[in-house]
Amino acid sequence: MARFFFDSGEHDVVIKDQIGIECAGLEEVRRVGFEGLIDLTRDALAEVDGQQVFVEVRNENGDRILRLSISLQIKLMR
């Protein structure tokens, strides 16, 4: 088990994870990050075309190892 830090944000506003989460490996980091992204999307995604929310994962050395993001497109069809 190692500790990973899941920073999350929208646009340039990033909230740094100062607590971290213990994960058994990259597979778990990815799953945990994805669950976080779902909550973040529900919470922070506004009705703004092009808005992106993301979760970025650091390991204990501070290296960025994974980024999950989702962005919103709103297009007027006529």
Next chain:
Amino acid sequence: MSPTSSSDVLIRKLLSISDVRQTDIDVLKSIPIQEKDFLANYDLVREGDRPVSSFVVLDGLLGSTKHTGDGKRQITSFFVAGDIPDLHGLHLSVMDCNFSTLTPARMGFIRHDALRAICEQHPRIATAFWRSTLIDAAIYREWVTNVGRREAYTRMAHILCELIFRLRSVGRIQDHVADLPITQAALGDALGLSTVHVNRMLQELRRRGLIATTGSRVHVLDWLGLTHAGDFDTTYLHQRNPAV
């Protein structure tokens, strides 16, 4: 600060929610209570059990939990010192949820036959117990609202307000500083949130200057601000002296 006996813990709680009198207190003091210590994450009672006793929380934090068919856990309520989480087991013989310790905890077990005898002879005590289970139900209603309809940030603030208010009302904390050695995963299970989002919400509360945390210690820096952030109104806790 720790109360002298397990019946004192129970009496303090009942005094905070009902009008038990000295004669009732003497009776409550005579109830045989068997104390037992537990590690964190221990299931005291499981769904389907048929307990012959109920327990009062003497120390530590407990959660009522349910599991979905695919194994996800929802914590449906917290219980603190003085609470009698499975008091309904006195009348509903088969348990419909689990009660698990969330921190190391001490419980005091009271046999159902002893509880029944006391309730039959002392209606004010029976009323106090009834009130206790009614308040538990009010807390469950609040939690459904919290998990179902409040935003994650409000949800987190609310649960912290509730815990601190409840710990204060039974004299476990004096101010707005509480040692809450609950895991982030357990907080997530109580809030219906991922662990990542739990961390984000705690960070957000810190960033806005409402709380400070050191290890498992939560220090509320701005109680009024936290109650506003948490949409927290104490009515559902039905305290006799809502002094907080």
